[in-house]
Amino acid sequence: MLYKNPYNHYFDFIVQRDLDKCIRCKGCVTQCSYGANYYDEHRDLIYSLDYNCIGCMRCSTFCPTDCIRIVRNPDTFRPNANWRDNFIKDLYKQAGSGGIIVTGMGNDKPSRIYWDHMVIDACQVTNPSIDPLREPMELKTFLGRKPDLLDAGDGYELKTKLAPQLILEMPIMFSAMSYGSINYNVCESVAMAATELGTYWNTGEGGLPKSLYQYGRRTIVQCASGRFGVSPEYLNAGAAIEIKIGQGAKPGIGGHLPGEKVLEGISETRMIPVGTDAISPAPHHDIYSIEDLKQLIYALKEATRYEKPVSVKIAAVHNSAAIASGIARAGADIIAIDGFRGGTGAAPKIIRDNVGIPIEVAIASVDERLRQEGIRNQVSLVAAGGFRNSGDVIKAIALGADAVYIATSALMAVGCTLCQQCHRGRCAWGITTNDPDLAKRVNPEIGAERLVNLIRAWSNEIKEMLGLMGINSIESLKGNRDRLRGIGLTESELRALGIQQAGL
Amino acid sequence: MKIVYPREEWCIACYLCEVACIAEHSKYKDPLKAYLLENPRTPSRTNVEYKTPVALSVMCRHCAEAECVEACKNGTLTRNENTGRIELNQEKCLGCWMCIMACPYGAITPFKKNGGAVASKCDLCPERDVPACVAVCPNRALVFEDRG
Numbered sequence: 001m002l003y004k005n006p007y008n009h010y011f012d013f014i015v016q017r018d019l020d021k022c023i024r025c026k027g028c029v030t031q032c033s034y035g036a037n038y039y040d041e042h043r044d045l046i047y048s049l050d051y052n053c054i055g056c057m058r059c060s061t062f063c064p065t066d067c068i069r070i071v072r073n074p075d076t077f078r079p080n081a082n083w084r085d086n087f088i089k090d091l092y093k094q095a096g097s098g099g100i101i102v103t104g105m106g107n108d109k110p111s112r113i114y115w116d117h118m119v120i121d122a123c124q125v126t127n128p129s130i131d132p133l134r135e136p137m138e139l140k141t142f143l144g145r146k147p148d149l150l151d152a153g154d155g156y157e158l159k160t161k162l163a164p165q166l167i168l169e170m171p172i173m174f175s176a177m178s179y180g181s182i183n184y185n186v187c188e189s190v191a192m193a194a195t196e197l198g199t200y201w202n203t204g205e206g207g208l209p210k211s212l213y214q215y216g217r218r219t220i221v222q223c224a225s226g227r228f229g230v231s232p233e234y235l236n237a238g239a240a241i242e243i244k245i246g247q248g249a250k251p252g253i254g255g256h257l258p259g260e261k262v263l264e265g266i267s268e269t270r271m272i273p274v275g276t277d278a279i280s281p282a283p284h285h286d287i288y289s290i291e292d293l294k295q296l297i298y299a300l301k302e303a304t305r306y307e308k309p310v311s312v313k314i315a316a317v318h319n320s321a322a323i324a325s326g327i328a329r330a331g332a333d334i335i336a337i338d339g340f341r342g343g344t345g346a347a348p349k350i351i352r353d354n355v356g357i358p359i360e361v362a363i364a365s366v367d368e369r370l371r372q373e374g375i376r377n378q379v380s381l382v383a384a385g386g387f388r389n390s391g392d393v394i395k396a397i398a399l400g401a402d403a404v405y406i407a408t409s410a411l412m413a414v415g416c417t418l419c420q421q422c423h424r425g426r427c428a429w430g431i432t433t434n435d436p437d438l439a440k441r442v443n444p445e446i447g448a449e450r451l452v453n454l455i456r457a458w459s460n461e462i463k464e465m466l467g468l469m470g471i472n473s474i475e476s477l478k479g480n481r482d483r484l485r486g487i488g489l490t491e492s493e494l495r496a497l498g499i500q501q502a503g504l
Numbered sequence: 505m506k507i508v509y510p511r512e513e514w515c516i517a518c519y520l521c522e523v524a525c526i527a528e529h530s531k532y533k534d535p536l537k538a539y540l541l542e543n544p545r546t547p548s549r550t551n552v553e554y555k556t557p558v559a560l561s562v563m564c565r566h567c568a569e570a571e572c573v574e575a576c577k578n579g580t581l582t583r584n585e586n587t588g589r590i591e592l593n594q595e596k597c598l599g600c601w602m603c604i605m606a607c608p609y610g611a612i613t614p615f616k617k618n619g620g621a622v623a624s625k626c627d628l629c630p631e632r633d634v635p636a637c638v639a640v641c642p643n644r645a646l647v648f649e650d651r652g
Contacts, residue, residue: 023539027519030554062642064523065536430516437557443514443643 004051007092010085013055014073015048021067022046028059028068033428033438034421056419058428090349100350102256104422104432106249106343106386106408107353113341114360114493115392119502121483123470130472132463138473139459141168141403143240143380144309144333163333164309166220166240168403169198170459171474172393174451175338175384175405176222176244176313178206180257180266180278181345181422182411183439186431189414189447191215196448197455202405205229205244205255205280207269213237220311223300225254226280228270232303240334241300242311243293245284248342248385251315251356254280256346261425263434294330301331309333316340316362316385317355321369328370328379336405337362339385343408345432346423359385360399361496367400367479368498376479390461399497400479413454414447505588506650507628508550508635510560515552515645517559521637522548528629528636547613549626550637550646561637561646564611564626566590572625575606580623589628597622 015036024046028037036052037059039045053070060068077088090101123129130137145163153159174190181204194201195218202220207229212219221238223230235241246252257266257278267274287293297310311334312327314320324335339359344352363383370376383396384405393404412418415429422432430441462474471477485502486494494501523535525548530538539545550563570590573581580596581603583589592612599621604612612625629635638648 021536023523023535025519025523025539027523030517030519062518062520064520435557437559440514440557440559441516441643443645446644 005096007096008051010073010075010077010089010092011051011053012073012089013053014050014071015053015059016069016071017046017048018067018069019045021065023065025064027062027064031058031062031428033058033426033433033435054419054421056417056421056428058417100348102258102346102423103349103352103420104343104345104347104424105418105420106341107356108420109353111358112493114358114489114497115388115395117487117489117493118360118395118484118497118499119487120391120394120398120465120469121485122468127470129470130467132460132467135467136472137463137466138475139170139462141171141474142166143168143311143382143402145379146377148377164240164307166200166309166334167198168200170455170462171397171401171403172455172458173199173220173382173403173405174201174410175342175407176202176204176220176242176247177407177411178204178222178228178255178257178345179209179212179269180206180261180434182432183430183434183442184209184265185439185442185444186411186414186447187212188444189442189451190410191219192444192448193451193455194218196452199455200239202242203229203238206257206266206278207271208234208237209265209269222313223296224280225282225284226278228272228278228280235300235303238308240309240311241304242313242334242336243284243296243300243332244313245287245293246313246315246317246338247344247347248315248338248340248356248359249344250347250351251317251340252282253348253351254282256280256423258346258423258425261432261434266434290326290330293327293332297331311336311382313338313384315342316357316359318357320357320362321365324366324379324381325369325373325375328375332379334380334382335366336382336384337366338405339363339383341386342384343386343411344422359383359396361493363396363401364399364481364497364499371479390458390465393458394462394465394477395484397474397477398480398484399499400481402478409454410451413450414442505566506648507566508563508626508638509647509649509651510562511645511647512558512560513645514643515559515561516643517552517554518642519552520640520642521550521561521646522552524636524640525549525626528632529627544615544617547615547624549611549613549624551610551613561641562609562611563637564590564607565609566626566628571606571608572603572612575602577602590625591627592623592625594622594624599623 034052142165144165147160151159179187190201205224216237219238220240222242224244259275259277312332313336316339340356380402383401387406427433430438484499486499487502527535527538529546530542550561552561638646
């Protein structure tokens with residue numbers, strides 16, 4: 001690299017190509033959206049500019065002769081436990097640019113993942129387990145305010161007036177991802193999948209394109225601090241409304257959609273000019289207190305004739321429990337809590353990696369607090385932020401969540417390889433890009449099928465796990481922490497999670 | 505009859521259809537050997553037309569009124585009355601290129617074979633249930649359908 005800046009030299013990956021197997025089909029050249037592969041017509045060879053490779057594996061996946069390997073760049077600094085590679089590289093980048101480093105997806109730091117330190121109980125001999133293939137198993141979940149008392153009356157009609165509920169066939173929903181951060185095809189894949197599965201997807205803060213209104217009854221529409229795309233039609237198009245206060249990947253700051261991603265359709269839906277950065281304010285400027293939040297909750301309920309539940313989404317932070325109590329008292333029907341491993345389309349790396357707390361402890365503390373205050377029935381709890389498999393989901397429910405939101409895993413189902421370049425708008429897998437050339441890489445027919453497959457698989461696994469606990473309904477597991485035990489956790493960690501040490 | 509239809513909105517220009525076509529029509533049925541050993545290498549019978557953001561893979565339409573069959577002077581191109589497919593017999597082909605001139609889709613390709621020059625076009629992979637290009641397409645941008 002003749003004209004390179006020496007400090008940009010420290011790249012992460014190398015594209016290794018076995019030239020004996022390369023047939024010069026140039027598939028890798030067209031598939032790489034970062035310009036890492038090119039064809040040299042003079043030598044009839046395909047070469048790679050390794051410093052452009054971001055390790056998304058698009059080229060190696062599509063190579064028909066499997067001649068490409070993406071490997072870590074073995075070029076190494078002197079190993080240093082304090083000055084690890086990524087700190088050094090980021091420092092050089094900032095010394096060159098003077099800017100905040102922006103990244104995508106969730107926190108990738110190796111802080112303790114509590115899911116991996118919890119185990120599930122099973123029935124043996126004295127209490128029979130249930131076989132979900134032979135006996136009914138109920139995953140149906142209702143989200144929304146539950147009454148303090150039920151008056152069954154004297155006949156067949158329930159006398160108590162129930163608050164509006166979201167009805168999920170399984171306790172898994174698709175978390176908020178805005179149109180713009182992901183493209184139309186991915187939005188449609190998620191919407192189609194939610195509709196087929198009988199669960200919900202969430203518009204995120206980017207509004208809802210008119211052509212997706214057809215999925216409205218399976219849509220949660222979000223109202224965030226930027227109020228992008230919010231209109232009376234939008235609020236009434238969905239099944240529920242979510243007020244986004246915070247996001248796990250970037251608690252305390254607003255959403256950020258880089259101008260490169262604001263194309264025609266996004267501009268129309270968000271009601272902002274083409275090419276402008278869509279930066280949501282850090283707070284809602286009309287919400288500086290729980291009382292203000294209450295006003296917005298009731299304004300939204302008023303706008304939708306009290307027919308739709310209103311959710312409030314917050315990032316998991318130190319005092320989530322007290323905040324959640326306030327939100328419940330402000331009239332929210334659902335509280336969504338997003339842990340620090342939750343993903344994002346763009347966030348300052350320093351915030352993504354250092355702010356917020358894990359969802360495991362947040363959900364445990366919020367559930368505990370609401371129970372202590374006797375208001376747990378007034379709200380449903382939705383946990384979000386880094387659910388990797390059905391094991392994590394069932395542990396979240398045992399810790400006290402009513403349902404979970406997944407987004408990173410959903411994107412992985414449509415191809416995402418976690419390369420963390422969402423903010424650049426050049427996603428080679430056609431997910432976090434609006435470039436028409438790249439966006440067509442996700443065919444919603446295939447995307448929806450794969451999402452449906454994923455959630456069906458998880459649902460079946462959840463049924464199996466409920467069965468082995470001798471439980472035939474997900475309702476019976478909610479907050480049932482007695483079915484969890486901790487392994488390798490300290491006394492205070494066990495206390496925060498509200499679970500016992502394995503063996504006790 | 506069933507033919508291959510491109511769906512332009514989902515073609516991602518990955519060229520796998522071309523590679524699969526070449527492998528399928530080689531004696532090795534393997535992309536690596538087809539590209540590296542076969543001489544002359546048969547050209548792909550489907551061609552990815554790519555000018556960002558438009559991309560689509562184009563091959564023989566097996567037209568009901570086939571201009572190529574009309575143009576062919578010596579019966580190299582014929583319609584198989586049983587299957588409805590337009591067939592090209594390379595043994596007969598003289599390389600006059602009248603079919604190439606006549607085809608409105610540019611779906612016939614010339615290539616040099618054993619010293620002579622012959623035409624080549626999509627045969628819908630007679631040995632397969634679903635043509636190779638359709639089977640390989642990762643984004644369902646090629647479909648094998650009877651649209652009447």
